Amino acid sequence: MLPPKTHPRWKALILGKVHGPFSLLATQFFITRVTTRARIDPSAPNIEQLIDQAYSFFSKNEVLARNDIRAIFEQEGK
Amino acid sequence: MRGLLSVEEVVARINAKERVVVAGEEALLRRLPKGDWVGGTIPYFVGIDGGMMSKDKLFVSSLPSEVVSFVTRFYDESELGVLLADEPQHGFSYLIIPAFTAFHKTFAKTISSFPGVYDRPLMGWVAGVELDKIGMRRPKVVDGRTGQWSSNHGLCLHAELRKDVVAEIGIVNPFAQGTGDVITVDRTAFHARKAFVNGTAVNFAEYLTAHRLDQRLPLVANYSGAMINVSIKSVDLEAKRVDFYAPLFPDVEYRLAAAIDDYEAVFARDVAKIHGDPTLSVNCILNYAYGCLKGHVMGEFIGPITFGEIAYGLLNQTLVYMILRKA
Numbered sequence: 456m457l458p459p460k461t462h463p464r465w466k467a468l469i470l471g472k473v474h475g476p477f478s479l480l481a482t483q484f485f486i487t488r489v490t491t492r493a494r495i496d497p498s499a500p501n502i503e504q505l506i507d508q509a510y511s512f513f514s515k516n517e518v519l520a521r522n523d524i525r526a527i528f529e530q531e532g533k
Numbered sequence: 534m535r536g537l538l539s540v541e542e543v544v545a546r547i548n549a550k551e552r553v554v555v556a557g558e559e560a561l562l563r564r565l566p567k568g569d570w571v572g573g574t575i576p577y578f579v580g581i582d583g584g585m586m587s588k589d590k591l592f593v594s595s596l597p598s599e600v601v602s603f604v605t606r607f608y609d610e611s612e613l614g615v616l617l618a619d620e621p622q623h624g625f626s627y628l629i630i631p632a633f634t635a636f637h638k639t640f641a642k643t644i645s646s647f648p649g650v651y652d653r654p655l656m657g658w659v660a661g662v663e664l665d666k667i668g669m670r671r672p673k674v675v676d677g678r679t680g681q682w683s684s685n686h687g688l689c690l691h692a693e694l695r696k697d698v699v700a701e702i703g704i705v706n707p708f709a710q711g712t713g714d715v716i717t718v719d720r721t722a723f724h725a726r727k728a729f730v731n732g733t734a735v736n737f738a739e740y741l742t743a744h745r746l747d748q749r750l751p752l753v754a755n756y757s758g759a760m761i762n763v764s765i766k767s768v769d770l771e772a773k774r775v776d777f778y779a780p781l782f783p784d785v786e787y788r789l790a791a792a793i794d795d796y797e798a799v800f801a802r803d804v805a806k807i808h809g810d811p812t813l814s815v816n817c818i819l820n821y822a823y824g825c826l827k828g829h830v831m832g833e834f835i836g837p838i839t840f841g842e843i844a845y846g847l848l849n850q851t852l853v854y855m856i857l858r859k860a
Contacts, residue, residue, distance in 0.1 A: 475757060475758055476758055477757050477758050478758075479701070480702055480703050480704055480759055480844060480845070481652075481654070481702065481845065482651075482757070483756050483757040483758050484645070484651050484757075484759065484845055484846070485651040486757045487756040487757045488645065488651070491785075494784075495784065511649075511652065512651060512652055515653065516652070518699050518858075519699055519701050519858065
């Protein structure tokens with residue numbers, strides 16, 4: 456079960472503040488894309504949209520990306 | 534089952550209703566009957582004895598029983614969004630693209646900008662021809678269900694999987710970023726005249742020549758831990774232009790790859806880290822042309838040697854594989 460989109464780690468992920476390591480190739484491509492887009496356009500609506508995309512991506516890849524999801528949410532506070 | 538077979542052996546499998554993906558010379562593919570198969574042209578393969586060229590064998594990969602069903606469809610370069618929308622909810626998509634086409638270029642330059650491109654597994658390869666026939670023959674793809682051929686369209690097999698398995702797409706790239714200059718560009722293209730080296734604009738052809746950099750080494754970008762290559766096709770000092778086998782993208786930082794002394798040892802090390810047997814696997818023609826694959830045994834990672842590998846996007850000098858894992 457993924458944490459809700461309001462969880463602060465989603466925003467940290469989009470802003471490039473979560474550094475993995477990530478193991479699934481799809482995750483590695485996806486995170487590079489959303490963090491690049493957030494860097495180009497850091498406006499609040501864009502960040503919201505990118506969080507939606509991240510939630511959707513990990514929902515569809517919850518099985519294969521389980522280690523990456525753990526890496527994102529278990530780094531909290533580090 | 535994956536391996537090199539004679540035409541007669543492939544015909545027997547197709548006639549026995551086996552579902553297969555096939556790679557080989559066009560003349561051989563044209564001898565196959567209609568059935569549950571898709572194919573693309575290429576005469577180079579990694580077999581159980583290593584990299585080789587064959588004009589009398591086809592490389593066949595059977596679709597396993599976990600594939601519940603599949604559909605096939607041709608797409609032109611304006612239909613990449615449709616291709617992604619056609620991906621199964623639970624399965625994978627296997628795309629074969631004829632090299633040097635508008636579809637090839639458009640796919641490479643734009644697929645990463647489509648929403649949802651990384652949501653579902655997409656792998657495949659770029660069909661080619663014998664290296665000394667480039668420009669004389671056209672790479673092609675063929676849908677065995679209809680017998681339809683194309684030298685312009687991408688052909689995609691969308692496979693629905695049983696619910697208890699999922700498809701993982703992975704890569705093995707023996708190259709990593711070196712410690713040299715950071716190279717960037719300001720537009721997406723398969724070629725570059727101007728590039729930025731550590732932020733300073735240079736002519737890239739002059740830069741590569743002046744620094745005597747080994748052009749067999751790709752430029753490598755670090756995508757959140759995944760090393761992604763862009764291989765150098767040619768350096769034209771007169772035209773002051775460098776051409777590549779995949780596009781460079783703005784907002785991505787590249788470095789020339791670190792040199793590799795023993796490709797086979799590096800490859801063996803990286804392959805050993807992968808758990809599971811691949812269902813599908815492809816490798817790159819440049820690794821073959823540069824002598825890294827000829828006769829070298831690649832374990833379970835056998836398949837066609839291609840003019841480009843597809844793992845969500847177009848890759849160079851990389852092995853791409855798909856492994857089915859328990860859900």
